[in-house]
Amino acid sequence: MMRRSGSFPMRARNGSVAAGRKPGALLKSFLAERGRSYRKGMSSPLDGARSCSRISAHLALGCLSMRETYQAALRAQLRWRAADAVAFAQSLGSFSSRLHWRCHFMQKLEDEPELQGRELHSAYAGLRPVGPQHEELVAAWAEGRTGFPFVDACMRSLRATGWLNFRMRSMVMAFSSYHLWQDWRRPAQELARLFTDFEPGIHYPQAQMQSGVTGVNLARIYNPVKQSRDQDPAGVFLRRWVPELAGLPDDFIHEPWRAPRDYLLRHGVELGITYPARLVDHESAARQAREAIYGVRRGDAYFDAAREIQHKHGSRKAGLPPTAKPRARRKARPAQSTFEF
Numbered sequence: 001m002m003r004r005s006g007s008f009p010m011r012a013r014n015g016s017v018a019a020g021r022k023p024g025a026l027l028k029s030f031l032a033e034r035g036r037s038y039r040k041g042m043s044s045p046l047d048g049a050r051s052c053s054r055i056s057a058h059l060a061l062g063c064l065s066m067r068e069t070y071q072a073a074l075r076a077q078l079r080w081r082a083a084d085a086v087a088f089a090q091s092l093g094s095f096s097s098r099l100h101w102r103c104h105f106m107q108k109l110e111d112e113p114e115l116q117g118r119e120l121h122s123a124y125a126g127l128r129p130v131g132p133q134h135e136e137l138v139a140a141w142a143e144g145r146t147g148f149p150f151v152d153a154c155m156r157s158l159r160a161t162g163w164l165n166f167r168m169r170s171m172v173m174a175f176s177s178y179h180l181w182q183d184w185r186r187p188a189q190e191l192a193r194l195f196t197d198f199e200p201g202i203h204y205p206q207a208q209m210q211s212g213v214t215g216v217n218l219a220r221i222y223n224p225v226k227q228s229r230d231q232d233p234a235g236v237f238l239r240r241w242v243p244e245l246a247g248l249p250d251d252f253i254h255e256p257w258r259a260p261r262d263y264l265l266r267h268g269v270e271l272g273i274t275y276p277a278r279l280v281d282h283e284s285a286a287r288q289a290r291e292a293i294y295g296v297r298r299g300d301a302y303f304d305a306a307r308e309i310q311h312k313h314g315s316r317k318a319g320l321p322p323t324a325k326p327r328a329r330r331k332a333r334p335a336q337s338t339f340e341f
């Protein structure tokens with residue numbers, strides 16, 4: 001039975017689908033209609049807020065149980081399949097997979113609660129510097145003042161609504177970890193404060209994955225300009241959350257530093273004055289980060305530890321990893337988890 005008592009006071013605006021909706025009604029509207037565009041819309045900064053289920057805060061706070069959610073999703077999937085709505089049924093299949101991921105992640109932290117504070121793979125401990133000298137960078141990132149419009153729009157939208165879709169969470173975490181080279185703990189702490197759905201069991205393993213410190217996942221370094229162009233080509237989301245740039249034509253709104261100074265001035269923008277100059281050159285920062293992350297991946301001890309992690313925490317779908325030592329050719333790469341996050 002879905003609990004009917006009361007509604008969760010979600011922050012409004014971008015979060016309007018979820019604002020004030022009772023958990024059961026929110027799930028129902030997703031399974032009956034909104035979930036139709038789940039696969040297509042989940043990563044979009046514009047459609048994601050409506051196409052995703054938006055039940056995360058209710059699961060985190062216990063207003064919805066995993067069992068009732070999963071069973072309702074399976075029933076809806078069967079119904080849509082019987083009605084020949086194949087795409088809708090497939091979308092709900094993707095949704096059910098994510099419910100599995102949730103349990104998988106929570107189990108990881110349950111098994112090893114220390115993962116909240118230390119890297120899954122110890123070779124990454126101390127890789128990035130920590131200390132009060134980084135607070136300015138962390139604050140600029142958390143407040144949406146990095147000078148990268150899409151990153152800033154995501155962080156400002158998160159601050160206003162308490163929610164971001166998965167792709168945007170991954171990108172902001174990765175940007176902080178790779179481009180700004182921040183230790184994962186501080187940004188993870190900032191995000192935990194901002195998410196209305198903060199759930200340690202998902203949050204810390206995800207923060208580690210997006211920072212490349214697990215030893216069993218590929219480092220995914222999102223290009224913030226490409227993400228911006230792909231996900232918000234007409235700059236609608238950018239103009240909503242970074243109004244300082246609203247007057248810029250689409251060509252330059254994704255990367256204003258490419259525009260000549262006179263041109264920017266004619267459109268009411270002065271970098272460093274009306275909108276921050278970018279904190280780093282994202283291309284060279286990404287290159288350096290990649291080298292540093294992959295530089296750690298060498299030696300028997302590294303790969304032995306990676307295999308142990310895969311054995312304990314990895315997916316069993318692809319079968320258990322071999323227990324014997326890897327052959328020489330396989331030593332070049334750590335075992336990869338099979339999840340397509």
Ligand SMILES: Cc1cc2nc3c(=O)[nH]c(=O)nc-3n(C[C@H](O)[C@H](O)[C@H](O)COP(=O)(O)OP(=O)(O)OC[C@H]3O[C@@H](n4cnc5c(N)ncnc54)[C@H](O)[C@@H]3O)c2cc1C
Binds near residue numbers: 095101169341
């Ligand atoms: C750095 C980072 C931190 C995150 N921190 C949290 C957190 O604190 N709390 C939280 O609930 N989710 C977290 N996520 C996972 C995911 O982004 C959210 O679950 C999702 O965006 C919530 O919106 P929704 O309920 O509409 O999700 P939907 O896409 O509708 O998914 C339904 C449910 O499946 C689960 N789920 C979805 N995606 C994932 C995933 N990748 N891993 C594990 N479970 C998933 C969630 O419980 C979610 O409510 C984090 C992701 C990243 C990259």
